[in-house]
Amino acid sequence: MFIKQISIFIENKAGRLAEITAMLAAEGIDIRALSISDTTDFGILRLIVNDPPKAEKLLRDKGLTFSITNVIAVGLPDRPGGLAEVMQALAGSGISVEYMYAFLTPQQRRRACIIMRVEDTEKTLQVLQQARVETLREEEVYSL
Amino acid sequence: MSNKIWNPERECMRRADLEALQLAELKDLVDYCDRNVPFYHKRLQEAGVTADKIKCLSDIQYIPYTTKQDLRDNYPFGLFSVPKKDLVRIHASSGTTGNPTVVGYTREDLDNWSEQVARIVTAAGATDETVVQICFGYGMFTGALGLHYGLERIGATVVPTSSGNTEKQLKFMRDFETDAVVATPSYCLYLAEAAHELADKFPMEQYKLSLGLLGSEGCTPEMRTQIEERWGNGFFVTDNYGMSELNGPGMSGECRCRNGMHICEDHFLCEIIDAASGQVLDKGATGELVVTNLTKRAIPMLRYRTKDITNINYEPCACGRTTARMHKIIGRSDDMLKIRGVNVFPSQVESALIGIDQISPHYQLVVRREGFADTLEVRVEMIDGSLLEKYGELEALQRRIHHAIKTILGIEIKVSLVEPKTIERFTGKAKRVIDLRNQ
Numbered sequence: 001m002f003i004k005q006i007s008i009f010i011e012n013k014a015g016r017l018a019e020i021t022a023m024l025a026a027e028g029i030d031i032r033a034l035s036i037s038d039t040t041d042f043g044i045l046r047l048i049v050n051d052p053p054k055a056e057k058l059l060r061d062k063g064l065t066f067s068i069t070n071v072i073a074v075g076l077p078d079r080p081g082g083l084a085e086v087m088q089a090l091a092g093s094g095i096s097v098e099y100m101y102a103f104l105t106p107q108q109r110r111r112a113c114i115i116m117r118v119e120d121t122e123k124t125l126q127v128l129q130q131a132r133v134e135t136l137r138e139e140e141v142y143s144l
Numbered sequence: 145m146s147n148k149i150w151n152p153e154r155e156c157m158r159r160a161d162l163e164a165l166q167l168a169e170l171k172d173l174v175d176y177c178d179r180n181v182p183f184y185h186k187r188l189q190e191a192g193v194t195a196d197k198i199k200c201l202s203d204i205q206y207i208p209y210t211t212k213q214d215l216r217d218n219y220p221f222g223l224f225s226v227p228k229k230d231l232v233r234i235h236a237s238s239g240t241t242g243n244p245t246v247v248g249y250t251r252e253d254l255d256n257w258s259e260q261v262a263r264i265v266t267a268a269g270a271t272d273e274t275v276v277q278i279c280f281g282y283g284m285f286t287g288a289l290g291l292h293y294g295l296e297r298i299g300a301t302v303v304p305t306s307s308g309n310t311e312k313q314l315k316f317m318r319d320f321e322t323d324a325v326v327a328t329p330s331y332c333l334y335l336a337e338a339a340h341e342l343a344d345k346f347p348m349e350q351y352k353l354s355l356g357l358l359g360s361e362g363c364t365p366e367m368r369t370q371i372e373e374r375w376g377n378g379f380f381v382t383d384n385y386g387m388s389e390l391n392g393p394g395m396s397g398e399c400r401c402r403n404g405m406h407i408c409e410d411h412f413l414c415e416i417i418d419a420a421s422g423q424v425l426d427k428g429a430t431g432e433l434v435v436t437n438l439t440k441r442a443i444p445m446l447r448y449r450t451k452d453i454t455n456i457n458y459e460p461c462a463c464g465r466t467t468a469r470m471h472k473i474i475g476r477s478d479d480m481l482k483i484r485g486v487n488v489f490p491s492q493v494e495s496a497l498i499g500i501d502q503i504s505p506h507y508q509l510v511v512r513r514e515g516f517a518d519t520l521e522v523r524v525e526m527i528d529g530s531l532l533e534k535y536g537e538l539e540a541l542q543r544r545i546h547h548a549i550k551t552i553l554g555i556e557i558k559v560s561l562v563e564p565k566t567i568e569r570f571t572g573k574a575k576r577v578i579d580l581r582n583q
């Protein structure tokens with residue numbers, strides 16, 4: 001039920017993001033979702049890719065500073081207040097979300113998908129299940 | 145461990161008596177140089193200095209400095225005062241650029257050198273009961289033979305293993321019950337690591353090592369602690385200082401108080417100068433060490449610029465010695481940067497960064513001029529992926545590095561975390577500084 005997310009330390013300089021995405025593309029690695037947080041100096045690039053082991057090997061060979069963590073992908077109910085319900089369920093169980101970002105799935109069943117990083121992934125999954133929130137499986141996200 | 149003083153008569157003199165002795169020796173030396181070394185004769189004549197014009201120690205300021213370049217320009221024997229027949233030893237430094245620097249010794253010079261080393265090894269705690277292994281490479285380098293003669297002088301049992309062959313070194317340490325080791329700090333640490341690796345076969349209790357006479361490269365307090373902890377059993381590390389132009393090791397060394405290196409002041413008259421202007425600084429100030437080797441004859445040294453940055457404490461020491469103590473070398477004047485009027489050494493930044501595991505050992509200083517103010521950027525490589533989960537941890541790391549460096553340098557800096565392998569690697573001498581102020 002966890003999705004592997006790759007976080008890469010990057011310097012905030014022109015062209016660096018292009019270099020890294022081109023490097024992944026050259027190895028046939030597709031980016032499913034992406035987020036960047038940065039200051040003026042440096043940033044953290046967070047990626048969901050179709051082939052995490054391959055990406056990990058590539059980044060290691062290139063000597064980049066990175067980490068791989070488990071995150072949760074939530075399929076958002078397609079109605080007003082959907083996200084609010086999810087957040088309330090989590091808050092009600094004392095779970096705080098460290099960061100999250102969203103993307104749209106490209107297929108016929110078009111919906112919003114939220115990538116979430118929380119402290120206690122197991123507990124969060126239970127809470128989401130009880131609240132009948134859809135969580136996406138690994139293969140599902142990688143093969144989107 | 146012994147608290148003996150090798151030569152109390154010379155090491156515990158009243159300062160007035162010591163200075164009177166230094167003045168007499170200085171006048172003798174100037175006269176000797178004037179008469180026996182054409183190079184010095186010319187220099188002294190140009191400066192208008194003769195021995196009888198020197199009335200007090202501060203008159204030394206009228207004598208021109210001697211530099212390493214002078215030795216190179218006069219390669220090999222141009223600064224020598226005696227014919228080769230009177231030399232009993234020649235040493236030379238490696239010389240990475242240009243000619244090596246060649247130095248020579250008369251029998252009396254060797255005798256003085258051994259006396260100097262005898263004092264510093266005694267101050268470190270060695271005695272005639274010490275079994276000491278010398279793990280410096282012998283050959284043209286002064287380190288090994290200098291310590292060798294001085295340790296023999298005090299009656300220690302010298303084991304000249306030279307460098308390399310770590311397993312054999314460790315075997316002798318166990319079998320001879322070696323008490324002391326002469327080595328570079330890094331090799332001493334390497335030996336300890338190797339001993340731990342062999343601990344299944346040869347437990348650490350089989351080593352009796354209690355004293356490290358480490359030198360020939362810098363040793364940070366952190367590294368010293370690490371070496372002492374790795375050997376354990378009360379292993380005690382002392383630092384000493386010297387250079388081939390000034391005989392070799394033995395000019396100064398730490399006593400058991402380890403609060404600066406005691407200088408053999410009856411042999412070495414030290415000054416601290418401003419490296420840029422050449423002005424002599426007040427006692428206690430930090431600057432470039434300039435040394436006059438009062439007793440050396442084969443190749444005398446008048447006001448030799450060491451390019452090493454330190455300061456000298458003239459207060460008597462708790463150990464009983466009254467000789468001045470020099471601070472461990474803070475940096476090299478070649479590497480010194482002046483930023484907003486403050487002297488900055490890359491080595492200071494380096495020491496601030498030790499112990500911060502999230503970054504690689506590579507760093508770079510970038511100096512810029514923005515408006516009328518100089519700015520210093522310290523670039524370090526972030527290598528710890530585990531910090532990437534929380535953005536705040538990266539910023540905390542940046543703040544921690546900032547604080548560590550600012551505390552040591554005393555000036556405002558900017559810390560940049562950069563990606564691994566983005567700071568250029570240099571073979572040999574690392575280029576740590578990029579100065580963009582004059583561009």
Ligand SMILES: [Zn+2]
Pocket residue numbers: 399400401406461462463464465
């Ligand atoms: Zn002392």
